[in-house]
Amino acid sequence: MLKAAFNALKNLFSTPATIDYPFEKSPKNKEARGLILFEEPKCIWCLKCEDVCPPGAIRFTQDRESFDYTYHYNPYLCIYCSECVRACPDSAVALSQCNELSPPTDDKNMNDNWFKIEKEAEESKIAVKELKKIKKEESS
Amino acid sequence: MQELLLILFLLPFFAAVGVLSVKRYAGIITFFTATFLMAASSLAYLSFESSFTLSLSYLSVPFLVTDLVLLGYFATIGYTSRNKKILFLSIVQAAFLFLLENFSSREGYDIVVDKLSLFMFLLINIVGSLILIYAVRYIKDETSDISKQAVFLAILTAFLGVMNLLVSVDNIEWLFLFFEMTTLASFWLIGFRDDAESQENARIALWMNQIGGVALLAAALVAKAELHTVYISEILTHGGETLILFTAFFAVAALIKGAQMPFSPWLLGAMAAPTPVSAILHSSTMVKIAPYFILKISPALAGTAVGGVIALIGAISFLVSAALALREENFKKILAYSTISLLGLMILTASLGTPLSVLACMLLILFHGVSKAMLFMCAGVLEKKYHIKSIESVEGLINKAPILTSLIILGFLSISLPPFGVFFAKWIVYEGGAGISGLIVTLLLFFIAVGSVALTLLYFKTVGRFVANDDTKSSKEDYSYLASPLILGMFLLGFSFFISPAIGGFFKENASFVVSSVVPISGDFWGITLPFGRLEFWHIVAAFLLLGVAPLLAAKIRLKGIDKVKPYSCGEKIETSAYSFYFDPAKNIEKVANTVSAALFLLIILLGALNL
Amino acid sequence: MKKTIHIPIGSQHISLLEPVRFSFECENETIIKVEADVGYVHRGVELACTTKFKFKQVGYVVARVCGLCAIVHSTCYTLGIEELMGIEVPKRASYLRLIANELDRIHSHLLCLSHTAENAGYEALFMRIMKDRELVMEVQEAMTGNRIQFDYVSIGGVNKDMNSELEGVIRNKLGLLHQKVAEIKELFDNNWSLSLKYKNVGVITKEMAYRSSLLGPIARASGVNFDVRNDSDYLPYSELGFKSITMEGGDIHSRNMVRLFELFESIRLIETALDGMPEGEIAAKVRGTPEGESYMRVEAPRGECFYYLKASKGQYLDRVRIKTPTFGSVPGMIEALKGSNYADVPAIIASFDPCLSCTAR
Amino acid sequence: MSWLLTLLAPILGGFLYGIERKLTARMQSRKGPPILQPFFDLFKLADKRPMVVHSYHAFMGIIHFVAAWVALSVLFFGGDLLVAIFFHLLSTSLLIVAGYSVKSTYSRLGATRELIAIAALEPILILTAISFYLHTGSFEVSKILTAPTSIFTSVLGFLALLIALPGLLKKSPFDAAEAHQEIVGGVEIEFSGFFYDTVYAAKWLDMLFVFTLVFLFGGSSFVVGGALAVFAFFVVLLADNSTARVRYCDMVRLLYSLAFVLAGANIILGVVL
Amino acid sequence: MKTTKELVTLHEIRGAIEGFYDPQIWHFVCINGLFENDELEIQWCFAKIGVKDEWKVFYAKAPGDALLPSLADIMPTARMYEGELRDLLDANFENSVKGMFIELDGLEAPLRIKR
Amino acid sequence: MIQEFLKKFRKKSPWLLHYNAGSCNGCDIEILACLAPKYDLERLGVRNTGNPKQSDIFLVTGPVTMRSRERLVELYTQMPEPKVVVACGSCTCTGGVFRGMYNAEDGIDRYIPVDVYIGGCAPHPEQIIDGIVKALEILETKTKEIEQPKKLMGKITENDGQTDKTKMAGSL
């Protein structure tokens, strides 16, 4: 008990262990698994990342006319496991992970919008498939 | 003056006869008797000039006969109920009585009404009469048998007469008669409900009090044998050898009447009686015989070893019964324990015999009487109107019966915190006690300090149950019972506001009389001054506002426009319930305290015999 | 008719980090009856692992069964799958897994100790342990990239390699930690007020421990020498000379002591592992699909963590059964709470180090 | 002077509390809140939407604050020490009544524990007052403050008060009445917003009250008194930071077997010598 | 790894485990349940204390709605697993009640769902 | 005037209420770490009160399991306004890895309005601090109007049978 009291006294006269975070930045951790970055030009649209992502934080929607994919990523759904980065084929390396952590947001519609994107991702792909089928039949 | 005293002495008996003969008007007769008594006692106090004395020696023989009849009655009870103790004690008493007649005695004044008597009159008649009025209503709910009702009221009424006489007689033989009559009243009323339990409790009360009777007779014997006088005032002014032994026996009688440990069971058992009985006999008036006796002999006790031992017995009872009460859940039991406890404090203060402690004792006698009477009456209301006996069942009562609950809370506050009389008594004792150096007094102060917090713990634990608010919607409160308790409550509040002039005037005067010297205290409207401390008037006002007014206001005020929420329950929508705590102090504490006290009783006699 | 006091704790309560509900019937503050509800965190992981996620993803999902010993879950699952697929894991990967597992044990034990201290009303000790715990958190972050939820283990091996710089960091910080833990141990041993709170409180006897199949530090504090690291070769513990720690008291104090000694043991294990770290690959190639049944156990900070896997050559498994340490110790906890004082409840609960998130899944 | 002190009491108390929080944080090697933090809390709480469990409860909270202030003012105006102690008791009992009045287990448990704490602490306070009398010849604070310092003659009494201090201030090891981890603050739990403000500020006043008592040991020498108060302040902080909370029964046992005995011995010594 | 699996019938299970289980030697790991081909398979798993990787598994097959014996008197912890399987697998153990994990208005027997 | 004056202090004394609505407790540990010496939230005036009635910031973790729903809403309604809700961790924002599981409800904003979302599966203490600082800005703009929980999406029965289902563990 006396030791603890003595320790408390010692602490009183030494500098606190606290880092004054929002006012002074702590050194960046190089290894931190932060946000997933996507470089569109490199992507070969293999959709492996979408397939492998456990929570489904990467979603591709497809344009119903041009059949172009659009990449969607939700940092508030991502669990930062970096499976997608590992899944991205060596030939593309379109995905990478930086050590920047996701900032907080006050976008009240974030979750609702993502529900829409999820729905659209599924529906658009089915629609495109149908369209392609129709086109194939037309052409054949 | 004489006329007033005549009323006080005789009216109760006539009224009792009246009640018994015209049963139908029992209530009305009782009511008027009560009013007369109140008025008479107040007038008597106001018109007092000098001590009133009266010699009635021609009554000696009839009184002796009455004594014997009474003892014969007790003996029959003992015989029929096969209670050897009662039988034996009755025979011992009779033997002592005969012995007593062998000694000659001088003539003197049998009745002496002095300031102390008048002080007691006030308590007995005002509080007692209010209880009588309450009893009229109460007994109707207790039993539907009109003759039983009448008997009940008659005994209660007559009892007031007995008490009035008891605090006025100076002849110790007569004192014995009245002492035994209070025992008889106690016996009858405790057994009133006529079931096995009350009968048993009544018998316990009987034999324990009979021991007190024996002690009183012993005191008389000592006095008569050695000093050839039966007049207490004479014995006390005589001084010399026998005096201490006399006071020792006299004090033992008092302590037993005051249900000090180990004689407390009789008072606890007395809770089997109907509530007005508990109120009148076992809290406010009859048991006050104990401090009254001690006050009477306190000048002789001051500074003697016997006085110290008596104070110690009081101290033990004060602390231990307060602690024992913590395990009880029956409301009346709690009140009973607290009564024993405070009686202990009164006996302690009285036997210290210093001017300040005597004043404190008188404060306690009066205010405890008022508060306890009120509390017991409220207990009766709880029992009869709400069918509540246990403090566990009172939750939400504050919604259903705010006035009643406020009175109960006020009652408890008034025996623990400023600005009420009991608090001032404690304060004076502390300051007065600290002024006397002496190890025994220091020891007593420890007892008082710990005992007071034990009592505070008890009171607030109980109050805690009463304020528990379960937010039920309230219906209209039934006021039919509340007249008497309300009057007492008003009295408490009113008096506490004017407490400092009262202490400086009324109490100082009376206490000065008892100790026959001037009490070193002064109190006027601006505060109370003791030799070592001072209480300002604004303290009283602040306390009055904080305790007397604010809680009542709080019970009435409804904050408007503020949202109500449910209490926190960890996010769950569950009903939680929290009942009270019960502390069972170490199992053998009661036994130890009883043994120690019993030993101290013997020590009193021993020291008395040794004249210390 | 004296009535009891009904005290609820939870699901939200300052002394609980996780939702669990106890409800106590007390006389004064002595507990005479306990009820427990442990199902608040049930999310449905077992079903999702067989329907929603492919077997390669499941490792990351089961890690989210619990944040405290996420690595244990992923290790246990991965070991099971590797058994089903017959994958030989490189030795270096095994060593790295062991280090990660032991780091996790260190941070979890420290958290438990600090939480027990806080719940005993000793805020300063809580702060002190949490401060020292940051050392191991930094190590974990440097090693795996995240302070909690390492996602370090993947089927066939591990995700990140170790380099000499990192090794230096680990040795350095663990050395410092060793010293701090020694100081903390002295505090737990010699503080008069803590001994009032801990000694002979919440006692579990040896018989009770056996009968209720208790596990982990709780069983070991009651004198039962049961440690999966002894009873299984899932990671190279015997190579590193692992010794399990038992105490006899069975009270909160013994549990704390077991944890403190295990901290020393873990630090030692990590240091020996670093010394003898084999060179080589950190992951084996993964081919094919799992088939068959596997029973796999791993010693989590709180005791034995058990996985039953069943697969029949598909991307999705047939059955994933997770048995977690806390689930098995709930009956023991209820026994220990009965008859104790309510004032000790938070400390007793914390000394069991309950993890409801894996209990309910 | 008395008027000024009394009026400023809440502000002084707030500062004291702020300093205490800061020092506690530093003792735990944290940076800690700013010293004005208690006032920030106070103003913030006043800005919350008011809500009550029932009016009686909320109102009692306010009266508790007033009573605590009155108790303090009795001291500051040089009144009778025993009276001040009884007002202190009165203010606590009002809070207890409030705690009992709501149908919440934690609140009631807190109230009961508070009562038990009083039962353990009040006799010690009273004995302390008596020891002041024995050494200065008066119960009046104004007289005590002109008498020579009594610390040397009543060291035991001072020690007793020192042991009781954590209980009076609800600090570890004697903080069972407030025990956050067990009963979430006990009697305070059902207060919110402005009504919690009153209870919160009453705590500051209590603190000031207690340290004023310690100050009295200095008698006419204000330097000694101040030094004693600062010393006591640090001792309490250190105890808070090096002990766990003991059970309420242990607390009562400890206080009686240590503090009460010491205070008693002090008085007996005073009587004998 | 030595895993001994022993098939028992529902009637035999109590006797088998009573005769076998000594808590000082065997650690009771858990009760496991599967639902395959409209049939319940319940496994009582034990592991030997102090011996490397030695398992003993008793298993019994039963129709989906069979009343299963409760072994809570032999192994107090079994009560927990029985309650859990009651919720997740709708395995009808004696004396077990629903609702440990899943709200009464929640999904019934999720583990019987096939993907 | 007084209102304006008092408003300034909201920012300086935010008291926390933490509720775990079914998280993996990773986030909860990080919240503890925020209170610990290294990040010491108390320097911002934060206190972890554990009492909804005295809190300003409702810090929730976990995706809301079926059984936590009522508790979440109950605690939310017991907090006096002005108050802000901070969703801490990916699964609290959107359900995270538990998204779509049968007993989890895909984020707390299905039940109560969320003011700040903090991402990260096990968000770093610095992320949590950032989130709280952001919440403080929002707190300043709030009024004392009563904020209602959102319409309950899932079915909630009046009596969710808490009593009998817990008996099984309790009677052990």
Ligand code: SF4
């Ligand atoms: S890091 Fe993991 S969760 Fe995040 S997008 Fe990649 S695969 Fe999905």
Ligand code: SF4
């Ligand atoms: S895996 Fe890589 S290449 Fe394939 S879709 Fe994703 S980002 Fe594009």
Ligand code: SF4
């Ligand atoms: S007991 Fe331990 S694991 Fe469980 S919530 Fe508390 S700190 Fe976390």
Ligand code: SF4
């Ligand atoms: S017991 Fe389970 S939930 Fe708790 S830390 Fe371990 S694995 Fe996680």
Ligand code: SF4
């Ligand atoms: S730090 Fe102190 S006040 Fe805060 S929760 Fe812990 S015990 Fe309670």
Ligand code: SF4
């Ligand atoms: S151990 Fe202490 S707290 Fe518990 S019941 Fe006994 S006296 Fe009370």
Ligand code: SF4
């Ligand atoms: S966000 Fe991730 S770490 Fe946080 S509770 Fe959810 S699963 Fe656990």
Ligand code: SF4
């Ligand atoms: S970061 Fe996420 S996984 Fe880690 S402890 Fe926090 S909530 Fe849990």
